[in-house]
Amino acid sequence: MAGKIACFVVLCMVIAHGEGLTCGQVTSNVFSCIRYLRNTAPLGNCCIGVRNLANLAKTTPDRQAACKCLKSAAAAISGINYGKAAGLPAACGVNIPYKISPSTDCSKVR
Numbered sequence: 001m002a003g004k005i006a007c008f009v010v011l012c013m014v015i016a017h018g019e020g021l022t023c024g025q026v027t028s029n030v031f032s033c034i035r036y037l038r039n040t041a042p043l044g045n046c047c048i049g050v051r052n053l054a055n056l057a058k059t060t061p062d063r064q065a066a067c068k069c070l071k072s073a074a075a076a077i078s079g080i081n082y083g084k085a086a087g088l089p090a091a092c093g094v095n096i097p098y099k100i101s102p103s104t105d106c107s108k109v110r
Contacts, residue, residue: 021062026069029053033088038079047092054094060110067098067106075102 029049035041057066074080085100098109 020059021056021065023065023069023072025056026053026066027073029056030070030073034077037074037081037084037088038077039081039084043091046088050088050092051094054089054096057096063097064106064109067104067109070100071102071104071106074100 029052030046032044032049033046036043036046053066057063074082074085082101088100089096098104098106
């Protein structure tokens with residue numbers, strides 16, 4: 001499973017190469033949250049990456065990119081608790097302008 005996640009991260013970095021926030025940056029910042037989101041570990045160091053990601057995504061295009069990458073990453077990992085995912089920003093003390101959910105329309109994120 002770790003191999004699949006690593007391949008996904010590399011793929012995201014290749015696809016999103018260029019200016020702005022990349023999928024590689026997004027996934028590397030939330031990688032430590034996977035076990036928490038699968039109900040197999042406490043929150044731990046997850047919030048460090050969540051706060052860092054919130055600080056990186058300052059523009060609308062960056063927030064939309066982060067949204068798309070989070071949705072793709074979550075879809076690629078089995079066992080994600082989407083209730084925990086939606087509550088992750090609040091649990092980490094950050095405010096983001098969208099809900100982390102498979103149903104979020106990232107094109108409407110501002």
